[in-house]
Amino acid sequence: LIQNGRLLTLPLVAGDLHSLLPDEDRRRLYVAMKDNLLSTSLDDITQNPRKLYWPASPDRVQECLMAGKDPELECANFLRVLQPFNQTHLYVCGTGAFNPRCAFIATSVFHQSEHQTLSYSQTECGKGKCPYDPFQKTASSIVDGELYAGITSDFMSRDSAFFRSLGSRHVIRTEQYDSTWLQDAQFVRVAPLSETDNPEDDKVYVFFTERAQEAEGAAGKVLYSRVARVCKNDIGGQRSLVNKWSTFQKARMVCSVPGPDGLQTHFDQLQDIFILHGKDKKNPLIYGLFTTSSDILNGSAVCVYRMEDVVRAFKGNFLHKEGPQYKWAEFTGKVPYPRPGTCPSSTYGSYSSTREYPDDVIFFSRTHPLLQENVLPLGERPLLVRVGAHYKFSKLLVDRVEAVDGTYDVLFIGTDSGLVLKAIHLPREHGQSQEVTLEQLQVFQ
Structure with missing residues (x-):
């Protein structure tokens, strides 16, 4: 970790380190790993961490092994969900040797002794919450006390889905086994974002990469990066899309550079998203970290998007496919009212719930989740590109710094080779940007 400009190392045995959760109030850092949840001091991470040992149950480990899975890499409890639930508890989920389990964990448990164990009886089913x-x-x-999760929700990893669970409302998810909604999705980030001052209009956004139905054909499988959204007050339809999202929509996020022949080189594999909130809370900057999906070209890029451009794409036209032998094209028919994707609100008078929406609205939502307009980055090109390097970008963190001559966004970019790049984003006129690499730091070999 980089702290006050110094490189500090967690005293951990090398292994599956999946996610970090800082707790500024208690000055603690929680670390999700294989079979363990750790807690260490934010002020001195070199201290030995306190451990909560949470293994998969022996019965499940045996079943996992009998299914032909790897004893070290698969048949254990890999912690994959680490979220703050309230002031006193975390909500944590693990794969449980292909039997996902979740638990509410009191932060006070780490004060009792340096080593604790969580038993199977203290956990709950994690299906629909953890892969x-x-x-x-x-x-x-x-x-708001509910878990929004983008996961593969079955043993064979064929059912890509976006779920909402916990809380008092019924579990709700994307349509199952419908490739128009999601196809082999790899989820990257889930974030609540408010576009207006009306809380009834609040939405949750999910960023991911998937196989693009609209691009498949002679080229075979094609990957696109996406941003999708749902209304927080969506409770599904009454007769169709029961306990399924009735406001789910998605658009393509483009990060590309023009070549000398005019053809675009696309960075289509989304690796990370960082959302930077400024003074205008309704219009944050969305930093996306992308890599190429091609084996021929090894490249990485960072693109920056404005929230208003994302919202504009969701107000655009829908894509439509008449049948199996037809190509995807702009939908030119009549779009039902209220427009699919609209959140139920007092603004629309007679519709206080998605279950009250007319059947034609729900049917259209089920058959037309894809928007035509792409979300383009600032300047319509990446802020930063690396091609032919011995590494690929993997993680991104952005810090806004006030300087004498203005405000700058400093980027820390992690790579798969252990190199960390420090770069600065210099805004220019007419929406253009410039990147300057300040430093390269080899964190591990």
Whole structure:
């Protein structure tokens, strides 16, 4: 970790380190790993951490081994969800040797002794909250006491889904086994974002990469990066989409550079998202970290998006496919009212719930989740590009710094080779940007 400009190392045995959760109030850092949840001091991370040992149950480990899974890399409890639930508890989920389990964990447990153990009886079913397979990318966020999670929700990792669970409302998810909604999705980030001052209009956004139906054909499988959103007050439909999202929509996020022949080189594999809130809370900057999906070109890029451009894409036209032999095209028919994707609100008078929406609105939402307009980055090109390097970008953190001559965004970019890049984002006129790399730091070999 980089702290006050110094490189500090957690005293851990090398292994599966999945996520970090800082707690500024208590000055603690929680670390989710294989079979362990750790707590260490934010002020001195070199101290030995306190451990909560949470293994998979022996019965499940045996079943996992009998299914032909790897004893070290799969048949254990890999912690994949680590979220603050309230002032006193964390909500944590693990793969449980292909039997996902979750638990509310009191932060006070780490004060009792340096080593604690969580038993199976203290946990609950984690299906729809955590993947079975530790190699599947997942993203989650707790919003108003409810868990929003993008996961693969079955043993075979075929059912990509976006869920809402916990809380008093019924579990709700994306349509199952419908490739128009999600196809082999790899989830990256879930975030609540408010576009207006009306809380009834609040939405939760999810960023991911998936196989793009609209691009498949002679080229075979094509990957696109996406941003999707749902209304927080969505409770599904009355006769169709029962306990399924009725406001789910998605758009493509483009991060590309033009080549000498005019063709775009796309960075289509989304690796990380960092949302930077400024003075205008309704219009944050969204930093996206991308890599190429091609084996021929090894490249990475950072693109920056404005929230208002994301919202504009969701107000645009829908894509439509008439049948199996047809190509995807702009929908030119009549869009029902209220417009699919609209949150139920007092603004619309007679519709206080998604279950009250007319059948044609729900049907359209089920058959037309994809928007036509792409979300383009600032300046319509990446802020930073690396091609042909011995590494690929993997993680991103952005810090806004006040200087004498203005405000700058400082980027810390992690790579798969252990190198950390420090770069600065210099805004220019007419929406253009410039990147200057300040430092390269080799964190591990």
